Amino acid sequence: MNVALFVTCLTDTFFPRAGEAVVRVLRHYGCQVSFPAAQTCCGQPAYNSGFHNEARRLAAHLVDVFTAHPCDCIVTPSASCAAMVQHHGPELLAGDPHRAAAAQAVAGRTFEFGRFLRERLQVDIAAALQWREPVTFHYPCHARDSYSPAELQAWLTPPLCGSTNSGAPLRLPLHVDQCCGFGGLFSVDYPEVSGAMLAEKLDGLAATGARLVVCNEAACALQLAGGAHRRGLPLRFQHLAECLAEALGLMEPEA
């Protein structure tokens, strides 16, 4: 299958290792992977802030880039950018005679990474994973458009875990689908409220005792990792793609 990557601006800038892991895992499962270099941002920060003309400009750019780039599917490591492309891109471009149909076509071909592995490649993610340590996860709110907390939980629970462990290493935080408080410009406009939400979320993750947090969203990871670092909490954040790439021997474990 021919897959074009939509890496998203935050993954590109802050978490390139997650993007690299996506490439390696997709290739491992037989995909031809390409990266249209003209891609930038999906426009979500502007869209969510109500600046829809500005968001429309970026949505149009994204649609142009991926329309000019022939592929079977578009895969992105970010659940919220996937939701943006799938739902709000077509909405923003509905009145654009040149792009309305193209926006629908791009939306129809776009998949969040985990959803793509399960649905299009029929990969049993749980079977491919090997945990060397207890693990917990952060469920990004915008993933609701791609998968439920229960689905993510099922993806992360191998039938038998790594040889060094006995028993399931997955430790769910209390209130699994609680928001981390990022919310794009919300975290800049309301830093204290965002900080209070972050503290509540981190307390929940830390209480699991696991140090590795699976987080399929660069924005949440930026917020959570930043909060954990400020508080000195020993939490590490990895994208599901990184966990898979390590388990499949495609990447060295992170130092």
Add this chain to the structure above:
Amino acid sequence: MSGGLQDRMAAATRDKRVIGAIRLATWRKVEKRETALASLPHADDLRARAAQIRRHTIEHLPRYLGQFAERVAAAGGHVHFAANAAVACQIITKLAAARTLRLAVKSKSMTSEEIHLNAALEAQGVQVVETDLGEFIVQIDRDRPSHIITPIIHKDRKQVAEAMVRELGCEYSEDPQVLSMIARHHLRDIFRRCDLGISGVNFGIAESGTLCLITNEGNGRLTTTRPRVHVALMGIEKVIPRLTDLPVFLKLISRASGGQAMSVYTTLITGPRKPSDRDGPEELHVVIMDNGRSGILNGPAAEVLNCIRCGACLNACPVYRNTGGHAYDSVYPGPIGALITPLLFGPAHAELPRASSLCGACKVACPVNIDIPALLVRLRHLSRGQQPWSKRLLMQLWSRAMSSPTLYRWGQYLLRGIVADDGTGWATRGPGPLGAWTTQRDLLRPAARSFRERWREELRDDA
């Protein structure tokens, strides 16, 4: 409360006592709601049905309101239409004056909070006593409700006990049962002497002119039967078509509110006391109030009128949980309040829809499937002109830069340059708008090599 919304919310997060009480109470309600809905067969179908009934009603509101008014009158009630808060207050104060009513009991009603009815009545010499226990505490504490269902969600037992000792002169106790009995004893005496009863309306049933009231303490039933005059105040959106629609909502509303299968008291009132009745008011007045609602009806956020005021979205909302209701500076706080408040009370509240991370917990909780996050974004769009010029300019520049791959790459380099490098990979103070961000958390430095650089240099060819 002084200061803008951002200041109020920031200050609210620092009040550890209040936030502690609210976090505890809201999480408990969320868990109870989830359990109660999980045990309800076909809960999703029921919610879809409820949403459909609400949508249908709102689309045909004039027809159902007309029918409702007609049937209330046919049942012997008096119907009044109030275009706004001032008119509604005037109708009720005049009613009281004409009949020399001096002591009013009130069942909890957000609509009456909305129009400041107590103050209007008291200005005319009518004493008003709140009879919902939480609302009663709010009243004797000269406070404001901070939740549409649980007015004193922000108070702990100690604060309740202190207020009761101060105002009622009772012995100090933190035992909820003891406190309830003291309030009950006090209120029973009021009920014996009152001559006016004021209530809200949860649902007005068009086909029969029936008022449905939902309470947990029986105070609503006493308020609407004991005084010789009962005035019910309802917003125009509270109507539903048929009596057979009511169970759909009754099954959902208390489960969504706090996990009860049913509220303890569900009261249906059709007309005033009849000769064969043993109790009930001699006169029943229904004040049907617009107060900005018809403006919403014809606007881009008409869906908010589907709201049945269960409070589930408040409990589910992490912003509400960490700030409490007072920070919203509105009778209607939380996610639904962030929509209703600017729509009803104007552009002074235009910032409210921005005080949300758009996490969608409210949408999951809403028993009538209102897409609250989508409406928040819509209102943000409509009020974008009120944002500071600097932010608008920044957004424009940002979107122009980001739609050019070259400028995007330069931006990446620039960011790498301006996020201070102290050798740890983290910045404790971000540049520009990121300064606010780093008051709460450290900022990860942009990676030394972006994904696109890795792609160009090695990944592209290793297939």
